[in-house]
Amino acid sequence: MEMNYIRVTSKGSVWKMILLIIALISIFVIAATLINLNLEQFFARLENVPGVLNSMMAIDASIIPAALLELVTSLSLAFLALVVGVCLAMILSFLAASNITPNNFLSSFIKGFFAIIRSIPSLVWGLMVIASLGFGNTSGFIAMLFSAIGYLVKMFTGSIEDAGYDVIEAMRSTGASWFSIVYHGLLPLCITSFVAWITVRFEGNISESISLGIIGVGGIGLLLTQAIGTYNYAQTTTIVIIICSFMLIIEFLMTRIKSKITHGSR
Template sequence: MNVIEKQYKLEPNRRVTQLVTIFILCLLFGWSLSAIELEQLTTNGFTIAKNILVGMVQPDLSLLVNVTTSGVPYLLIETMAIAFLGTVVGSILAIPLAFLSASNIVPKPIAHVVRFLLILIRTIPAIVYGLMFIRVTGPGPFAGVLTMSLVSIGMLSKLYVDVIEDLDISILESMESIGCTTLEKIRFGILPQLLASFLSIVIYRFDMNLRDATVLGLVGAGGIGAPLIFAMNAYRWSEVGSILIGLILLILIVEYMSNKIRAKLVRG
């Protein structure tokens, strides 16, 4: 007991630091509350919120079963295709950048330069990339795919690097000692260690891209976002309800499937 008390007394007194931290957090919280402007909440705003909820309860069922290009199923498939293709392209392009930014694979100066480039890519929001590509390629799904690819590169490369830097180098050294070629070291030494983790990261990114693809549609980069904003601007709340129900179902299905696949990858 005396040893415990002695150890307790030797612990530094962090009370002042904790009080200062709490005070700063309270100041930041109070400053954040100042951004809330309740006077902007008008009767019209509450009416619109009520209409959106009513639209979700009483959706336009004809849109949910419409298999033409203006129907919800087609728009959801287009949104998912944009997210999927953008994720695939981004995940492939991110692999060499990840290896170039891994300090245990390449010299540190090169790794720092590539990491700085990846930070720049991640700094710009997806919607800004979308607006840029729309100017280059015109509105449509292709701009959405390019945006998803570029946004995916930034995040996937960062997550890949974390996995690569945990790579067991001793396996590669053992393979080199028995005369394995570079391709054999990659095939039997690197890929088995990285493949499952890389696939899990890519699935997670696809989950995020599916939501981002919906937002990109608002600026004309294809998908279901554009019909959603048009319906809201025209106060067609039953159409808004149909689109939101479709989005919720799609995201729930993708979330369920991605969790199942990631769980299998972890167990495997």
């Protein structure tokens, strides 16, 4: 008997695949030619890299206490912006969620407004706030507030809208006021997903508050910028290691809180 070759993928999907790959490659080539990267310069500099990396293979333990104190600054900034952001975002998203909003116009206004706020990166907010309030922790707080509220309003509104109309209609038929529908009906329903979003945002806030140091707000990011600016290789490496391990711990903690809450072990 003759062995037959069985096609696993149909002819049509093979052609589709080839077309898709050609399209993707051409997008890549167009992008690569548009941005005209200076590859020669890059390869010329590549020769210096081993030297730099070699000098970075050092740790300066004397910076650790200062770095930890600054880390607490970054953490406090992130926490402050988170708490205030959560409070404001919660009020705003109950006004914006389409199933409970007191006014449809208000709902679309809040949603549109925060879509714009959200699309401005936090470091750009940082630059604008620093220009008006000067360097310092207050500026960092305000800058992070914008991106935190922007993010939380979107996520909270989504969770509230997922709760649907059932509870709201049932409560409204008993004559409950807007506030008691929100407080006794929707809040208990949504609180778990709220907390999940808050943990995600807390991680984001911390990485933002560290990043904001680069443009001059306080915290460990500023310390790193200073170390980089003075070509202090050992300090740079030490601070980066501290940042990375701290972020790993935070990621681990937040994942644990999230899974504990969503899997309901009370």
